[in-house]
Amino acid sequence: MSKIIFQLNKRFGLEEIKTSSDDRGYLSKFQFDNHQFFTPKEFFLVYGVPEGQIRGQHAHHNCHQILISASGSVNVDVDDGSQKEQFTLNRQDFALYLPPYTWASQSRFSKDAVLLVFCSEYYDPADYIKNYNEFKEITSLAN
Amino acid sequence: MSKIIFQLNKRFGLEEIKTSSDDRGYLSKFQFDNHQFFTPKEFFLVYGVPEGQIRGQHAHHNCHQILISASGSVNVDVDDGSQKEQFTLNRQDFALYLPPYTWASQSRFSKDAVLLVFCSEYYDPADYIKNYNEFKEITSLAN
Numbered sequence: 272m273s274k275i276i277f278q279l280n281k282r283f284g285l286e287e288i289k290t291s292s293d294d295r296g297y298l299s300k301f302q303f304d305n306h307q308f309f310t311p312k313e314f315f316l317v318y319g320v321p322e323g324q325i326r327g328q329h330a331h332h333n334c335h336q337i338l339i340s341a342s343g344s345v346n347v348d349v350d351d352g353s354q355k356e357q358f359t360l361n362r363q364d365f366a367l368y369l370p371p372y373t374w375a376s377q378s379r380f381s382k383d384a385v386l387l388v389f390c391s392e393y394y395d396p397a398d399y400i401k402n403y404n405e406f407k408e409i410t411s412l413a414n
Numbered sequence: 415m416s417k418i419i420f421q422l423n424k425r426f427g428l429e430e431i432k433t434s435s436d437d438r439g440y441l442s443k444f445q446f447d448n449h450q451f452f453t454p455k456e457f458f459l460v461y462g463v464p465e466g467q468i469r470g471q472h473a474h475h476n477c478h479q480i481l482i483s484a485s486g487s488v489n490v491d492v493d494d495g496s497q498k499e500q501f502t503l504n505r506q507d508f509a510l511y512l513p514p515y516t517w518a519s520q521s522r523f524s525k526d527a528v529l530l531v532f533c534s535e536y537y538d539p540a541d542y543i544k545n546y547n548e549f550k551e552i553t554s555l556a557n
Contacts, residue, residue, distance in 0.1 A: 288459075296463030296523070302456050302536060310453055313445050314532075316431075316484060316506045320439035341459060341528045342485035363459045363528060380439070383526070385484045385506060389457075393445060 283349045283356070283373050288339075290364040299364045309335050309391035316341070316387055320380035330374045330400040335391040338367040338377075343384030350374040352410025360386070372413065374406050426492045426499070426516050431482075433507040442507045452478050452534035459484070459530055463523035473517045473543040478534040481510040481520075486527030493517040495553025503529070515556065517549050 288299040303310045317326065327347075338347060340360035347358045351373055358367055369375055377386065392398060400406045433442040446453045460469065470490075481490060483503035490501045494516055501510050512518055520529065535541060543549045 292462070294464065295467045295469050297461050298458055299461075300456060300458035303454060311446060313443060315441055315443035316482070318440050318442075318484075318506050319435070321437065324438045326438050339459070341461075341530065342526065363461050383485065385528070387484065387530070 281368070281370065283351060283367070283369050285358055286366050286368055288364045288366055297363070301366070309389075311337075311389040311391060312393050313390040314388070315390075316385055317377075318342075318385045320345075320384060322380075322382070324378075324380065326377040326380075327375045328401070328403075330406050331371050331392075331398050332400065333371055333392055333395075333398050335371060336369045336375075337387075337389040338369065339363065339365070339387040341385040341387050343381035344379070345377050345381070345384045345386050346379040348376045348378070352407060352413070372400075372406075372410055374400075374403065424511065424513065426494060426510070426512050428501055429509050429511060431507045431509055440506070444509070452532075454480075454532040454534060455536050456533040457531070458533075459528055460520075461485075461528045463488075463527060465523075465525070467521075467523065469520040469523075470518045471544070471546075473549050474514050474535075474541050475543065476514055476535055476538075476541050478514060479512045479518075480530075480532040481512065482506065482508070482530040484528040484530050486524035487522070488520050488524070488527045488529050489522040491519045491521070495550060495556070515543075515549075515553055517543075517546065 288301050290297055290299040341363060344361035347360060347367055349356050360367060431442040431444050433440055481503060484506060487504035490503060490510055492499050503510060
């Protein structure tokens with residue numbers, strides 16, 4: 272059985288996914304749980320990203336996300352308004368958790384990159400913060 | 415917004431995932447919904463499967479699953495007790511739905527294959543049917 276690997280309202284960060292292996296290969300598994308993690312309402316895969324393209328560049332008011340690289344490599348720059356960090360996602364057994372009010376950009380997608388994204392909320396245009404200055408204002412008021 | 419792409423209690427089968435693309439690449443997205451699709455309790459990735467290995471070879475009493483190839487190619491043989499079919503999963507924008515009482519085997523994993531599996535139930539050893547004769551008996555009684 273998997274341990275619960277995330278906790279809601281924690282800071283962004285990389286979490287190891289419990290992985291088992293035998294002569295048939297590797298299996299990385301996690302359980303969704305309403306108490307310690309969100310149950311996803313949406314799931315999407317991002318792939319075929321041309322060299323040099325940058326995705327994301329926004330934050331959310333309500334939506335929690337989990338990012339996993341299923342194939343290849345992608346850099347994720349995150350910023351909670353006071354601290355910035357860069358993560359390289361290049362293994363199937365690590366997940367990056369992004370709470371609301373995390374500004375995130377994805378760049379340096381390798382040709383074979385496939386990025387998985389789990390969302391705690393359905394798509395809602397009003398949930399997006401697309402202006403960085405506005406993001407900084409909101410997060411400075413909260414801190 | 416995604417259309418709802420699955421319906422509970424339907425037969426196994428391949429479903430197209432709504433996909434959008436622009437100069438930043440491809441995004442294939444689906445929404446989980448309790449009424450027309452299951453909300454997953456578990457999610458796992460299978461990868462690094464050595465050549466010639468076969469996985470699965472069981473059915474479930476209760477668990478619905480969705481299989482997506484995030485990278486590479488894998489063959490999935492499915493059998494509902496009366497009909498058999500083989501699917502090749504090799505694109506990110508198609509998902510294979512497996513209802514309960516579907517005997518499934520995964521084989522011919524390409525070296526770069528990464529198989530995603532969404533499960534409607536938490537892992538429970540009692541939910542597994544691992545003996546094919548038993549599976550045939552159960553499904554023949556149900557049909």
